[in-house]
Amino acid sequence: MNILHQLYRPSLALLTDLYQLTMAYGYWKHGLTERESVFHLFFRNNPFQGGYSIACGLQTVMEYLENFRFDSEDLTYLSSLNGADGKPLFDAGFIDYLGEMKFSCNLDAIPEGTVVYPHEPLVRVTGPMLQCQLLETPLLNIINFQTLIATKAARVCQAAAGDRVIEFGLRRAQGIDGALAASRAAFIGGCSGTSNVLAGKLFGMPVTGTHAHSWVMTFPSEREAFDLYAAAMPNNCVFLVDTYDTLAGVRNAVETARSLRAMGHEMLGIRLDSGDLAWLSIEARKILDESGFPAARIVASNDLDERLIVSLKQQGAKIDIWGVGTKLVTAFDQPALGGVYKLGAIRDEQGRWQYRIKLSEQTIKVSNPGILQVRRFRDATEHRGDMIFDQESQLDSAGGATMVDPADPNRRRDFTSETASSDLLVPIFRHGQKVYDPPNIEAIRQRVRNELDWTPVAVKRFDNPHLYPVGLEESLHQFKTSMIQSARQQ
Numbered sequence: 001m002n003i004l005h006q007l008y009r010p011s012l013a014l015l016t017d018l019y020q021l022t023m024a025y026g027y028w029k030h031g032l033t034e035r036e037s038v039f040h041l042f043f044r045n046n047p048f049q050g051g052y053s054i055a056c057g058l059q060t061v062m063e064y065l066e067n068f069r070f071d072s073e074d075l076t077y078l079s080s081l082n083g084a085d086g087k088p089l090f091d092a093g094f095i096d097y098l099g100e101m102k103f104s105c106n107l108d109a110i111p112e113g114t115v116v117y118p119h120e121p122l123v124r125v126t127g128p129m130l131q132c133q134l135l136e137t138p139l140l141n142i143i144n145f146q147t148l149i150a151t152k153a154a155r156v157c158q159a160a161a162g163d164r165v166i167e168f169g170l171r172r173a174q175g176i177d178g179a180l181a182a183s184r185a186a187f188i189g190g191c192s193g194t195s196n197v198l199a200g201k202l203f204g205m206p207v208t209g210t211h212a213h214s215w216v217m218t219f220p221s222e223r224e225a226f227d228l229y230a231a232a233m234p235n236n237c238v239f240l241v242d243t244y245d246t247l248a249g250v251r252n253a254v255e256t257a258r259s260l261r262a263m264g265h266e267m268l269g270i271r272l273d274s275g276d277l278a279w280l281s282i283e284a285r286k287i288l289d290e291s292g293f294p295a296a297r298i299v300a301s302n303d304l305d306e307r308l309i310v311s312l313k314q315q316g317a318k319i320d321i322w323g324v325g326t327k328l329v330t331a332f333d334q335p336a337l338g339g340v341y342k343l344g345a346i347r348d349e350q351g352r353w354q355y356r357i358k359l360s361e362q363t364i365k366v367s368n369p370g371i372l373q374v375r376r377f378r379d380a381t382e383h384r385g386d387m388i389f390d391q392e393s394q395l396d397s398a399g400g401a402t403m404v405d406p407a408d409p410n411r412r413r414d415f416t417s418e419t420a421s422s423d424l425l426v427p428i429f430r431h432g433q434k435v436y437d438p439p440n441i442e443a444i445r446q447r448v449r450n451e452l453d454w455t456p457v458a459v460k461r462f463d464n465p466h467l468y469p470v471g472l473e474e475s476l477h478q479f480k481t482s483m484i485q486s487a488r489q490q
C-alpha cells in the first residue's frame, strides 16, 4: 500500500525545486544526463543541542521513488513554463526525455530507527546525474522532517523514562502532511500512540483519545458530564478534571467511577491539562488511592516537552501518561533539521571516478568526497565510534582501521580487527528496483529502543552531551586534505 498515492497523486516528481529541473535541463543539453554520479544526504548538527539523532523517513522515500515518473499532466505543466523572453523554458525534446525516464538509480540508506550522527551519509544515491540531481529536494524534505520529529520524540520518551507518551499534535502541526508525517515519526521515536486517527489507520499505529473541556461545558454540571460520558462510553473513561476546579473534578470523577464500577466497568483514569501539574498530580493520586482507585492512571498534558517532563518528575509528579502535542510535532525549539545533499563523485568520460568536494571557510563544513559508507564499532555493551570511509578504498570487509576527527586531525582512534563492527548503509534500490523489504512500524520503533540502549549514557544526556566519535577513515582524511589544499590553490 503506497500511502503517498492514497493521499496525493501517483506522480510526485514535480515535488522538487525548479532549479533541479533547470540543472537537469543543462545536463541533458550537454550530454551529461546518464553520467554516473554519487550524492550523499547528511546533516551537520544534531537537533535540540542533543547528542544523537534518529534516522527516519526511509519508507516514505521508498514510496516516493517507487512511482518516480513524470505523467502527462506534469509534462503539460512543464511545457507551459516560460523563460524571461517569454519562450518555453524547456525544449520539447527534454520534455519527451522526462516522459520516458525511468528511475534507475542505486540507493543505499541507513535503516529507519537507527541512531545517527552529524556528517554520516543517511542516504547515498548513485546513478544517472540527472536523476540523482532531481531527487535532492524531495529526499531532503522527507528525511529532514521525519528525522527531526523522531529525534524529538525519542528525547521526550527518554525524559518520560518508561512512562507512556501519547502524541496529541494534530491541531498544531504544520498542515496535513506535516501532521501525518509527524505522527508517524513520533511513534517511531517512541510514542505509544497518537490522537491522529488517519495516521493510525495509514501507518498501523494505536490511536487513543480522552475528551475535551467542551464536553464538560456542554452539561449543567461536571458530575453530569462525567456520568453521561461514562454511560456513552463505559470502556474508555479518562475524565478531564480541570475545567472548573481540578481537585473537585477528581472527586467528581471518583463518584462517576463508583457508579461505573457498579455496572462492571473501571475508570481508566483522569487527565490534568492546566495548573501546577506536579502538585495537582500528587494530590489527585492521593484522592484516587484513598477512594479505592489505585489502578486509575493520571494523564497530563499542557505544552509539555522533554525538559518539562524531567522537571515534573524531579518534583515528584505522579503522572503515568504524558500527552505531548505542539512542542513535539512542530519541533518547537528547532523547527528544521539542516540536512544537505552533496555530490561525492562523478565518473569521467573514461569511466573513472572523479571525487568532488564543496569547499567552505569552515573545515568541518567541507563535504566528504567519495562513495561513502559508515562503519559502526561497538564493544560488548556500547557503540564506540562511527567511521566514514570510501567504499572504493578496499576497506569493505570488516576490519580494523584508524579514524581521524575531522575537527581536530590530531585526535585519532584505532579500532582493531577484533572490535565488532557493522556497516550502516544497506541496499534499498538497485537499478531502480526495490531490493529492501522495510520492517513494519512496530519493528522500527523497537529498533530505536535497542539502538538507544547501545548508545553511551553521556551521549544521551540533555545538557552538554558528550560528542559521540565520528571520524574519517585515515586514508579518506588524507585524500580529503589533499583535495582541499589543491582546490584552495586553484
Ligand SMILES: Nc1ncnc2c1ncn2[C@@H]1O[C@H](COP(=O)(O)OP(=O)(O)OP(=O)(O)O)[C@@H](O)[C@H]1O
Binding pocket: 273, 274, 275, 276, 277, 278, 279, 301, 302, 303, 304, 308, 311, 312, 315
Ligand atoms: N510543576 C510545574 N513545574 C513546571 N512547569 C509546570 C508545572 N506545572 C505546569 N507547568 C507548565 O507550565 C506551563 C503553564 O501552565 P499553566 O497551567 O500555569 O498555564 P496555562 O496553560 O495558561 O493554564 P490555564 O489553561 O489554566 O490558563 C505549561 O507548559 C505547563 O505544562
Ligand SMILES: O=P(O)(O)OC[C@H]1O[C@H](OP(=O)(O)OP(=O)(O)O)[C@H](O)[C@@H]1O
Binding pocket: 168, 169, 171, 172, 213, 273, 301, 302, 303, 304, 323, 324, 325, 326, 327
Ligand atoms: O499542549 P499540547 O502539548 O499541544 O497538547 C495538546 C493540547 O491540546 C488540547 O488543548 P488545547 O491546547 O486545544 O486547548 P487548551 O490548552 O485550552 O486546553 C489538550 O488539552 C492539550 O493541552
Ligand SMILES: O=C(O)c1cccnc1
Binding pocket: 168, 169, 195, 208, 209, 210, 211, 271, 301, 323, 325
Ligand atoms: O485525547 C486527548 O486527550 C487529546 C487529543 C488531542 C489533543 N489533546 C488532547
